Amino acid sequence: MKKLIAFLICISLFLTGCSASTAETQPETAAVLIESTLKDSFENVSVTCDGSTIVIDIWQTGIAYGVSEAVSGNSECIESWNTLVENITGLSSAALDMAKTIGVQDASILLNIKNDLNPKNALLTIFNDTVIYDAVNSK
Numbered sequence: 167m168k169k170l171i172a173f174l175i176c177i178s179l180f181l182t183g184c185s186a187s188t189a190e191t192q193p194e195t196a197a198v199l200i201e202s203t204l205k206d207s208f209e210n211v212s213v214t215c216d217g218s219t220i221v222i223d224i225w226q227t228g229i230a231y232g233v234s235e236a237v238s239g240n241s242e243c244i245e246s247w248n249t250l251v252e253n254i255t256g257l258s259s260a261a262l263d264m265a266k267t268i269g270v271q272d273a274s275i276l277l278n279i280k281n282d283l284n285p286k287n288a289l290l291t292i293f294n295d296t297v298i299y300d301a302v303n304s305k
Contacts, residue, residue: 191269192270193215193218193219193220193265193273195270196220196268196273197214198213199264199268200213200220200222200264200265201213204222208224208226209227210224210225210226211223211224218270218273218274219275220261220273220274221276222258222261222276222277223280224254224278224279224280225279225280225281225282225285226282228282229279229280229281229282229289230283230284232247233247233301236302237301237302247302248303250279250290251297251300251302254277254279254290254292255292256295257277258295259294261275262274262295274294275292276291276293277291277292277293288301289301
């Protein structure tokens with residue numbers, strides 16, 4: 167995960183040197199770049215735009231079971247989940263930095279880890295770099 171975050175930051179720094187500083191980039195452009203980067207690291211990812219908010223949905227088979235185990239008190243699953251939350255928060259922050267670096271002035275990132283058994287529900291939601299919902303830690 168740390169390599170992915172570093173990669174996103176490197177891309178954003180590269181694009182800073184390549185982008186026109188006077189024109190504002192559309193959120194859709196940032197979304198395409200973010201999605202293509204994330205597809206190398208995640209099996210299931212979808213990136214869309216809602217105005218200037220870039221919405222990233224990630225899901226993986228078995229995540230709901232792991233969350234269920236963590237909520238039930240399985241210490242290994244709790245530790246793994248907390249590490250995931252930390253890494254995904256960093257990913258959200260890096261994606262926001264990348265969007266702003268390439269010129270999306272009013273960018274926001276809404277990142278969801280979706281429930282693989284019920285994809286309408288999120289198990290983790292992060293807005294920019296703030297956890298706003300965490301199914302395990304009840305935020």
